[in-house]
Amino acid sequence: MAAAPVPPQPKRRGFLKECLAVVLGALAGAAPAGAGLAVLLDPLRRHGGQFTGFIRVASLSAVPPDGVPRKFPVIASHTDAWNKFPAVPVGAVYLRRTADTPLRAFNVICPHAGCFVDYVAARHGYLCPCHNSTFDLEGRIQDTRSPAPRGLDELAVELRNGTEIWVRFQNFRAGTARRIPLT
Numbered sequence: 001m002a003a004a005p006v007p008p009q010p011k012r013r014g015f016l017k018e019c020l021a022v023v024l025g026a027l028a029g030a031a032p033a034g035a036g037l038a039v040l041l042d043p044l045r046r047h048g049g050q051f052t053g054f055i056r057v058a059s060l061s062a063v064p065p066d067g068v069p070r071k072f073p074v075i076a077s078h079t080d081a082w083n084k085f086p087a088v089p090v091g092a093v094y095l096r097r098t099a100d101t102p103l104r105a106f107n108v109i110c111p112h113a114g115c116f117v118d119y120v121a122a123r124h125g126y127l128c129p130c131h132n133s134t135f136d137l138e139g140r141i142q143d144t145r146s147p148a149p150r151g152l153d154e155l156a157v158e159l160r161n162g163t164e165i166w167v168r169f170q171n172f173r174a175g176t177a178r179r180i181p182l183t
């Protein structure tokens with residue numbers, strides 16, 4: 001006697017339905033998860049790799065009023081709602097003052113192409129070792145043959161609590177006559 005025909009397999013159909021539901025569920029969840037990740041990373045994206053704002057750089061006693069520029073690293077840490085980023089060097093500045101003039105701060109980056117300028121006592125100014133741009137103690141171009149399109153970038157400086165030197169650190173685009181802040 002012949003065997004009876006095999007009935008439809010409800011278990012297999014159920015399995016396929018479950019697989020489809022899992023795939024659709026994963027796709028539906030992908031968009032909110034991506035949005036959540038973007039929000040989580042938002043402080044970093046907004047940060048853009050540039051640290052700006054006032055940063056404590058040195059104590060007043062480290063900059064004697066003799067008119068000689070002193071170079072200091074700029075160390076910045078950053079805290080947002082989620083993380084505390086460790087302090088890292090983000091640049092350097094020259095600080096200078098005399099008995100008669102207030103503190104002044106210059107970014108050490110040459111506005112020609114971004115090398116670090118050196119203070120050269122014999123020149124009473126700064127020299128960029130890359131292409132020989134020269135700047136006087138006020139940050140102005142000293143030798144008109146300098147390829148730098150502008151003087152050194154001066155930064156706002158504040159004396160806080162009588163002894164703390166804070167500088168509003170900022171980098172600017174190199175190679176342009178106009179100072180264009182990098183963000």
Ligand code: FES
Pocket residue numbers: 110111112113114115128129130131132133147148
């Ligand atoms: S980078 Fe300073 S002169 Fe070119």
